[in-house]
Amino acid sequence: xxxxxRLAPLAGVLCFGWPSLAIAQTxxxxxxxxxxxxxxxxxxxxxxxxxxxxxxxxxxxDFFVPPDxxxxxxxxxxxxxxxxxxxxxxxxxxxxxxxxxxxxDESNTDKLFDQSIxxxxxxxxxxQLFSRPYESPYQVxxxxxxxxxxxxxxxxxxxxxx
Numbered sequence: 644x645x646x647x648x649r650l651a652p653l654a655g656v657l658c659f660g661w662p663s664l665a666i667a668q669t670x671x672x673x674x675x676x677x678x679x680x681x682x683x684x685x686x687x688x689x690x691x692x693x694x695x696x697x698x699x700x701x702x703x704x705d706f707f708v709p710p711d712x713x714x715x716x717x718x719x720x721x722x723x724x725x726x727x728x729x730x731x732x733x734x735x736x737x738x739x740x741x742x743x744x745x746x747x748d749e750s751n752t753d754k755l756f757d758q759s760i761x762x763x764x765x766x767x768x769x770x771q772l773f774s775r776p777y778e779s780p781y782q783v784x785x786x787x788x789x790x791x792x793x794x795x796x797x798x799x800x801x802x803x804x805x
Contacts, residue, residue: 673718673802676783679705686799687724690739690792702788705746706801708780714803717783719743719770723762724796737762739797740789743770745780752784759789762797 675684684706691701708714723737743756755772762768774780783801 671716671804673804676706676708676717676801676803678801679707679782684800687796688787688799689794689796690788692793693788693790700788702786704785704787704799706783706785708782708803710779710781712803712805713779714805715774716804717745717772717774718802718804719756719772719783719785720767720800720802721762721770721785721787722767722798723764724798725764737795738789738791739787739795740792741770742786743772744784744786745772745774746782746784747775747778747780753780 677684678686686704688701688704692698693702694700721739721741723739738759738761740759741756742754745753745755747753753775756770760768772783785799785801787797787799
């Protein structure tokens with residue numbers, strides 16, 4: 644019993660150290676997803692004017708989620724490249740309207756992000772999206788636009804993480 648009482652504090656230190664080691668070893672692994680209709684995973688666009696009659700805007704971008712993947716989260720990374728012709732704030736930043744969706748089978752869609760964000764040029768803005776438990780989406784849809792961002796250039800990448 645005396646030996647146990649001397650080793651108990653040491654055992655506590657060892658046990659408390661193990662969870663942090665386990666967390667470090669299980670950091671999320673992220674893989675860039677391929678953009679639908681593209682050969683790569685990075686999409687660069689210039690924000691077009693909003694849809695008018697038969698002229699559609701280019702605000703939607705879809706990313707393909709491979710059917711055999713089991714990603715529990717997705718990372719959307721958006722970077723403003725140039726200042727466009729839209730109205731800017733006092734710091735010269737564009738106001739982007741950004742929405743992000745996860746698309747599931749049977750026309751089920753979860754809107755997980757919907758905000759207007761001022762993005763400084765060249766600084767990535769990241770959005771984390773979490774999928775439904777026990778379900779995998781087949782696409783990630785990102786909408787980037789806004790009247791104050793017309794003419795602005797940006798790049799967009801989506802990563803699947805597990």
